[in-house]
Amino acid sequence: MEQLNQEQLSEVRRQMEIYTQGVQEIIPSEELEVKVAKSIMKNRPLKIKLGLDPSAPDVHLGHTVVLNKLRLFQDNGHVIQLLIGDFTGKIGDPTGKSVARKQLTDDEVKHNAKTYFEQFGKVMDMEKVELHFNSKWLSKLNFEDVINLAGKITVARLMERDDFEERIALGKPISLHEFFYPLMQGYDSVELECDIELGGTDQHFNILMGRHFQEKFGREKQVAMLMPLLEGLDGVEKMSKSKKNYIGIDEQPQDIYGKAMSIPDELMVKYFELITDFSPDDLAKIKTDLESGELHPRDAKMLLGKTIVRIYHGEEAADKAEKGFISVFQQGAMPDEIPTIVWDGKKEVAVVDLLVELDMLNSKSEARRMIQNKGVKVNGEKVEDTHTVISITNDLVIQVGKRKFVKIHI
RNA sequence: GGAGGGGUAGCGAAGUGGCUAAACGCGGCGGACUGUAAAUCCGCUCCCUACGGGUUCGGGAGUUCGAAUCUCUCCCCCUCCA
Numbered sequence: 001m002e003q004l005n006q007e008q009l010s011e012v013r014r015q016m017e018i019y020t021q022g023v024q025e026i027i028p029s030e031e032l033e034v035k036v037a038k039s040i041m042k043n044r045p046l047k048i049k050l051g052l053d054p055s056a057p058d059v060h061l062g063h064t065v066v067l068n069k070l071r072l073f074q075d076n077g078h079v080i081q082l083l084i085g086d087f088t089g090k091i092g093d094p095t096g097k098s099v100a101r102k103q104l105t106d107d108e109v110k111h112n113a114k115t116y117f118e119q120f121g122k123v124m125d126m127e128k129v130e131l132h133f134n135s136k137w138l139s140k141l142n143f144e145d146v147i148n149l150a151g152k153i154t155v156a157r158l159m160e161r162d163d164f165e166e167r168i169a170l171g172k173p174i175s176l177h178e179f180f181y182p183l184m185q186g187y188d189s190v191e192l193e194c195d196i197e198l199g200g201t202d203q204h205f206n207i208l209m210g211r212h213f214q215e216k217f218g219r220e221k222q223v224a225m226l227m228p229l230l231e232g233l234d235g236v237e238k239m240s241k242s243k244k245n246y247i248g249i250d251e252q253p254q255d256i257y258g259k260a261m262s263i264p265d266e267l268m269v270k271y272f273e274l275i276t277d278f279s280p281d282d283l284a285k286i287k288t289d290l291e292s293g294e295l296h297p298r299d300a301k302m303l304l305g306k307t308i309v310r311i312y313h314g315e316e317a318a319d320k321a322e323k324g325f326i327s328v329f330q331q332g333a334m335p336d337e338i339p340t341i342v343w344d345g346k347k348e349v350a351v352v353d354l355l356v357e358l359d360m361l362n363s364k365s366e367a368r369r370m371i372q373n374k375g376v377k378v379n380g381e382k383v384e385d386t387h388t389v390i391s392i393t394n395d396l397v398i399q400v401g402k403r404k405f406v407k408i409h410i
Numbered sequence: 411g412g413a414g415g416g417g418u419a420g421c422g423a424a425g426u427g428g429c430u431a432a433a434c435g436c437g438g439c440g441g442a443c444u445g446u447a448a449a450u451c452c453g454c455u456c457c458c459u460a461c462g463g464g465u466u467c468g469g470g471a472g473u474u475c476g477a478a479u480c481u482c483u484c485c486c487c488c489u490c491c492a
Binding site for chain 1 (some may be wrong): 439440441444445446447448453454455456457458460
């Protein structure tokens with residue numbers, strides 16, 4: 001290999017520092033540096049792949065851990081390859097569930113891809129992103145091709161996958177088709193000739209399959225970059241839509257702020273590290289101040305909430321969200337902005353009916369319970385009796401629990 | 411192809427003719443205390459025309475005064491052997 005000059009060498013170091021920050025694992029880490037060096041020397045951008053599940057298009061903060069990293073590559077002139085697993089999605093990820101994933105129509109896939117595109121735009125420059133669908137090549141393989149592909153990997157190797165190992169130990173079933181999922185993901189990397197594949201640590205096995213197959217097909221092997229998984233609001237499970245423990249980047253500022261405030265303290269630092277734009281120095285200061293007690297955990301969390309809102313909605317919205325939070329939750333006032341619902345029903349309504357019609361609760365029984373538990377307020381006054389009848393007036397405010405408010409307009 | 415085990419509320423799991431709208435645990439929700447954190451405590455957790463009524467225990471049909479519990483049948487899942 002030709003020698004890098006001094007300037008190029010420091011450029012390699014600069015980029016490496018950026019890329020490796022906050023990454024859980026790089027496999028193998030030396031190769032990343034080689035790739036970056038080559039790219040700089042030959043002035044050829046690296047291709048960074050990110051695989052996406054076409055069935056869950058709501059982007060939340062968990063995704064942004066990876067997206068932020070991609071963005072850094074993009075900022076330095078490298079090419080991001082977004083791969084929509086439209087074909088793979090039909091087979092189903094081996095998650096231990098017996099229920100087969102429902103097949104998506106082409107329209108749904110397109111729609112979901114578009115949603116990704118719009119939401120990713122908040123983090124990266126979509127103009128420069130390459131978009132791919134793996135059905136393009138996977139749907140063309142015939143049975144012979146598939147057998148050939150399968151011949152390039154051993155069963156023993158496949159069974160090393162944590163999930164499979166676990167299920168074998170527990171005596172749970174593994175369908176044969178599930179073995180093909182890693183094969184397909186690996187083959188995608190062959191097709192895309194990617195230099196790096198990014199993903200969460202849960203993608204460890206699949207991403208290494210990319211290396212394996214690239215080698216079998218005589219291509220240059222990709223580097224695996226694994227980002228830590230972000231736990232959701234419950235502090236235990238990985239953030240995901242199905243667990244309902246997520247903060248969506250599309251959500252309202254107040255909601256984002258509020259949800260951020262409800263994360264367990266132990267998670268704060270991790271959130272700061274993975275989903276905010278603080279510099280390593282700032283992060284270090286927050287950490288030490290928290291430890292010394294100089295920074296109250298509550299205040300740190302408020303800073304976190306404000307920062308997240310700022311990133312996705314701007315400075316102004318962040319200020320507003322914080323002020324709203326202080327007045328509503330710390331001082332018990334009513335929020336400034338309450339969703340308004342136009343009421344064209346009767347003027348005199350039983351509370352229980354009202355709560356259901358406003359869609360604040362699912363059934364009258366639930367409404368009665370909620371009232372008995374002292375969780376319903378009308379214009380700030382607690383409703384004591386389940387039989388209460390409300391006279392509807394303009395701007396009447398109904399509150400359920402601590403956070404649900406609705407204002408009525410006639 | 412053979413043998414066996416199983417499908418109960420969001421999940422896990424009791425219950426095997428009336429006392430079961432169904433124990434218990436988890437989760438979830440509300441309240442108290444707080445910092446919409448943790449811990450703790452209290453209450454709730456099928457629906458409704460609500461001191462009562464209606465529909466629930468994989469689907470359907472039956473036996474019975476009465477079934478999640480018994481019979482038949484269909485569907486689905488799992489384990490072991492070949």
